Amino acid sequence: MGTAKLYVLFLYSLLLFSAVTAAELCNPDDKNVLLQIKQAFNNPYLLASWKSDTDCCTDWYQVECDSTTNRIISLTIFDGELSGQIPDVVGNLPYLQTLEFRHLSDVRGSIPTTVSQLSNLKLLRLSYLNLTGSIPPSLGNLTGLTFLELSSNDLTGAIPSTLSSLENLDAIHLDGNQLTGRIPDSFGFFNGKVPDLYLSGNSLTGPVPTTLGKLNFTTIDLSRNLLTGDASFLFGKNKALQQIDLSRNLFEFDFSKLDFPAGLTNLDVNHNKIYGSLPQDLTELNLQLLNVSYNNLCGMIPQGGKLQSFDQTSYFNNRCLCGSPLQACSK
Incomplete structure (x- = not known):
């Protein structure tokens, strides 16, 4: 083959390559939705890379496209200045698997019910924002969710019982809000995985449903609420x-009658009305954290295991608890 023909072939290949690389990968419907989201937040600097004349799959930050379909599968906006409400149009990204708005300066308003349309969603994280209103019960339709975090907002109202329909959840974080009412009985009937449960820092009232005792939780955090009764x-x-x-x-329950799981490492029951004594079984646990202070416990702190590795703040302000690391018991 002559030099001229080789040169022409090279030019043709170069032009073909340029044409292919110039072709936009981003789905136009997805791109239009993202531009509407940007406009709803008044075109913030945080989304400066979202330009109509660039490819959202290759040039935009905070988004990710599927390598096969080129549809948007991840929208993660966090750690920056963003002001406004999450727009309803966010529900028009049908292939979305991850949706995150977190640690943003002034994202307010309610959780859009259109989020419940995202049937492929696996991770939903709307946290450290200023969201208000109630948790939409329709979030229970997102049965593919493996992680739900709505923590550190100003959400109010009751916890929807429908969340127990989320059979694939590894963890549910509703902590740090202003939720009221009781923990739903349905939380004792998760249909599948038993999620780590974080409900701390709300205004939940009443007793813990006994149905929760039938499940095999790994982590439960019910702290800083107004819960009453027996949780043994x-x-x-x-x-x-x-x-x-x-x-x-x-x-309010008898601590001395508790049976402890062998794998328990963190145990915090401070500031309650718990009575009884500390069981000898506590010495058999590999405890990393222990706090039983500010209760109505009595008797001698069992000697051995990890119990003396904690200082007196883990035990003080009980009715008549004694022994190391507190003062010696009177004879």
Whole structure:
């Protein structure tokens, strides 16, 4: 083949390559939705890379496209200045698997109910924002969710019982809001995985549903609420429980009758009305955290295991608890 023909072939290949690379990968419907989201937030600097004349799959930050379909599968906006409400149009990204708005300066308003249309969603994180209103019960339709975090907002109202329909959840974070009412009975009937449960820092009232005692939770955090009554059924010798925080509530039960799971590492029940004594079984646990202060406990702190590795703040302000690291018991 002559030099001239080789040169022509090279030019043709170069032009063909340029044409292919110039072709936009981003789905036009997805791109239009993202531009509407940008406009709803008044075209912030945080979304400066979202330009109508560039490819959202290759040139835009905070988004990710599927390598096969080129549809938007991830929208993650976090750690920056963003002001406004999450627009309803966010529900028009049908292939979305991850949706995150977190640690943003002034994202307010309610959770759009259109989020419930995102049937492929696996991770939903709307946290450290200024969201108000109630949790949409329709979020229970997102049965593919493996992670739900709505923590550190100003959400109000009751916890929707429909969230127990989320059978694939690894964790549910509703902590740090202003939620009221009772923990739903349905939370004792998760249809599938038993998620780590974080409900701390709300204004939940009433007793913990006994149905929760039938499930094998790994982590439960019910701290800093107004919960009452008996929570001893959350414990059990054969349970998988590793971390439990019941602190700063109004729980009242006999601590001496508890059976502790062998894998329990974090136990915090401070600031309640718990009575009885500390069981000898506590010395058999590999505890990393222990706090039983500000209760009505009595008797001698068992000697051995990890119990003396904690200082007196883990034990003080009980009715008549004594022994190391507190003062010696009177004879």
